[in-house]
Amino acid sequence: MKYIIVLIISIFFISGCEEKVYKDNGNEHIIELKEDIEVYSDIYLKDVITKKEEDDFVEIISENYKIDTTKLGKKDYEVIYKIDDKKYSHKFIINIVDTESPRVFSGTNKTVTIGYEKDLCDLITYGDNYDGDISCKIEGKYNLDKKGTYKLKYYLTDDSKNTKEVNITLNVKEKNNSGSSSSTPKKRTEFSDVIKKYKTNKTEIGIDVSKWQGNIDFEKVKKAGATFVMMRIGVQKTAKGELEIDPYYLENIQKAKAANLKVGVYLYSIATSTEEAIKHANWVIKVLDGEKLDLPIVFDWENWSKWNSYKISFYEINNIANNFMITVKNNGYEGMLYSSKFYLESIWTNQLNFPVWLAHYTEKTSYKGKYKMWQLCNNGKIDGINGDVDINVLYN
Secondary structure, X not given: OXXXXXXXXXXXXXXXXXXXXXXXOOOOXXXXXXXXXXXXXXXXXXXOEEOOHHHOOOEEOOOOOEOOOOOOEEEEEEEEEEEOOEEEEEEEEEEEEOOOOOEEOOOOEEEEEOOOOOOHHHHOOEEOOOOOOOEEEEEOOOOOOOOEEEEEEEEEEOOOOOEEEEEEEEEEEOOOOOOOOOOOOOOOEEHHHHHHHHOOOXXXXXXXXXXXHOOOOHHHHHHOOOOXXXXXXXXXXXXXXXXXXXXXXXXXXHHHHHOOOEEEEEEEOOOOOHHHHHHHHHHHHHHHOOOOOOXXXXXXXXXXXXXXXHOOOHHHHHHHHHHHHHHHHHOOOOEEEEEEHHHHHHOOOOOOOOOEEEEOOOOOOOOOOOOOEXXXXXXEEOOOOOOOEEEEEEEO
């Protein structure tokens, strides 16, 4: 009986200390709400709540959590606020909307040969921030069996009915069977010239290689002045296809390390989902088998010519890359994203601030973003390699 009395007293004491929350009953003059929020906005609860100047006596006491803006549609939320030591609950709806139109990231002057049979929508590359499957319709007259120039209008529409209109010039030409080729000698970039121009106390000069360079004499590469080498560890040849180890990877990493060169690896991936990206990252970790790297594991996604067929959004491709790099980071390695200047500026947001390996074949890049490494040419010439090689600047 003694224990029952103590329990009753305890329950009464706890209940008496609970602070009651009153229903708002629509006090709209107290709290104003921004209810339409753009998809993928980086926004928190207190960002959507506005108090009027005369309502300084209102204290918002809800936790300032991040609003989920990754899915379109309406969702219920609640804010708790206090007036004169009384708590009130106000329920409201936030509607996540998409008002951004699809984008085109290819030229608008296209040429095909007579008899062209593929989908004309695939002549241009286009995408959307949210919708991976955009509707494409073409307006205008053309004849793929007759030589000529045709003016077409493309209409690209996403699920939210945002539309992008693009004017395309279609050139239909006869097939060229001459087989003629230019006799102009190919220009080469000497590795020694790159050292003279770009080597400082804050930079290193190196190369990146794959099976296309064949057998490499890394001792000669080292003597030529290179201090690092990025090497392809594997490749995915087709979407959804299995990864294959680069046939020269094992030989390359052993010989490069023996020559005292810093080493990093890259994977050519066509991952089209976060699950596949994580699988690819784990594949690289398995192939490395504990191998120490001086430089990052690089995610190399560049199969843009078939982008339309993958049906993924800009947000999704960024998420794919981020999941790859988070996975390698969780396994003790550094992740890095490889891409050209154009796609870094138009597709990749690099929202988790992973290092960037910039590809821009020029003497002085105009890329304004941050990058850790710069691939400045693909026609490099260095002792120890027969044929062309990519040359890179690493920033310390």
